[in-house]
Amino acid sequence: MSRVTGRTAVLGILGDPVVQARSPQLLNDRMAELGFDGVLVPLHVPAEGLAAAVAGLRAIRSFRGVVVTMPHKQAIIPLLDELASEGAQVGACNIVRRDPDGRLVGSMFDGEGFVAGLRQSGHDVRGRRIFVAGAGGAASGIAFALGRHGAAALTLHNRGEARAAALAARVQAAWPAMAVTVGTATPAGHDIVINATSLGMKPDDALPLDITGLQPGMIAAEIIMQPETTAFLAAGQARGCILHYGQAMLAAQLDLMLAFLEIKRK
Ligand SMILES: NC(=O)c1ccc[n+]([C@@H]2O[C@H](COP(=O)([O-])OP(=O)(O)OC[C@H]3O[C@@H](n4cnc5c(N)ncnc54)[C@H](OP(=O)(O)O)[C@@H]3O)[C@@H](O)[C@H]2O)c1
Structure with a gap:
């Protein structure tokens, strides 16, 4: 990390x-690689302190932006001046980026990161029939990004069917x-099958879909990063699918976040 x-x-x-x-590790490493003079630090803020913390960040002129994680991904929205369409949908x-005039602009890159990661592996979603297991936060981001990038058809499957139906209605609209x-x-x-549930992190997890x-020839895409080869990917490999690993989504998302924060090579 730079001094x-x-x-x-x-x-x-x-x-x-x-x-x-x-x-913190990944983005500090990227900023160092780019020769950008910046440092990313953990800000441990409970829900009841969020509004005060955001007001404080708005007032700090040397503050460039913040990655937002649980439990603030929804609660921060009314505290922002602008939210890009990816986040609004x-x-x-x-x-969140702090512009020089103190405006706070938010966005959401889970889905865009997933699609960008697939594209970097040579797979376009345009015109493809895509199956997504899951209807939580990551699946929602991916579902909207698939529409944005021209997928032909999307099938959603989730343990909680009502959640899948509600997401399907919003994405269709x-x-x-x-x-x-x-x-x-x-x-x-389907052409591309995505596990966007949290199933696969633990060895005794159920499979997210009917393997x-x-x-053969389908793309089996994962968003779980650890283990690298989940039971779903192992099943895809055994059945002749093309594998796409969960790490690609995060790597592509970091690049999108840096571009959004206007952090570039010197
Ligand atoms: N690679 C990356 O860059 C990246 C980015 C974001 C997230 N992720 C990973 O994606 C995963 C999901 O994150 P999230 O934020 O979307 O979580 P979330 O909002 O809590 O959603 C979890 C999803 O998994 C399903 N699920 C959980 N336990 C299940 C079970 N026992 N049986 C069947 N379905 C189950 C849920 O179904 P119900 O609706 O029925 O509960 C829901 O669809 C996490 O492992 C996270 O680490 C990876």
């Missing part, structure tokens, strides 16, 4: 807890050209 001086731009990660966050914000349905657990007939529906 902190009086000119160093200050960034933070705002959450409760923040001890588990990987952004999903109803969540995971990054935002992107009428994409055919959005709530499906069964089988991904048969007998995985077919």
Whole structure:
């Protein structure tokens, strides 16, 4: 990390807890690689302190921006001056930039990071039929990003079907050209199959979908980062799918966040 001086731009990660966050290491490393004079520090702020913390950040001229994590991704929205369409559609914000005039502008890069990570591996979502398991925060971001990037059809499958139906209705309203349905657990007939649940982190986790529906040539895409090869990806490999690992989403998202924060190579 670069040496902190009086000119160093200050960034933070705002959450409760923040001890588990990987952004401090990753973004500090990226800023150092870029030769950018900035430092990102953990800001452990409980829900009841959020408004005061955001008001304080607005007043700090050397403050460049903040990564937003649980439990603040929704609660921070009314405290901002502007929210980019990605965040407004999903109803969540995971990054805030402070402009020089003190305006706070938010955005949301979970879904955009996923699509960018796929593209960097040579896979475009445009015109493709896509199956998403999950309807939580990450799945919501991905679902809206798939519409934004021209996917032909989206099937959502979730343990809580009402949650999947509510998400499907919102995504369909935002992107009428994409055919959005709530499906069964089988991904048969799709081009890209995404695990966007939290299942797969623990060895005894259930599978997120019916793996007998995985077919040769499908792209099996994961968002879980640890372990690298989840049970879902192992099943995809055994059935001749092309694998796409969860790490790609985070790596691409970091690049998008740095661009949004206007942090570039010197
Ligand atoms: N690679 C990256 O850059 C990246 C970025 C963001 C998140 N992630 C990862 O994505 C995962 C999901 O995060 P999130 O923020 O979307 O979480 P979330 O909002 O809590 O959603 C969790 C999803 O998993 C489902 N689920 C959880 N436990 C289940 C179970 N036992 N059986 C069936 N379904 C279950 C939930 O279904 P219900 O609706 O039925 O509860 C829901 O669809 C996490 O592991 C997170 O670390 C990765």
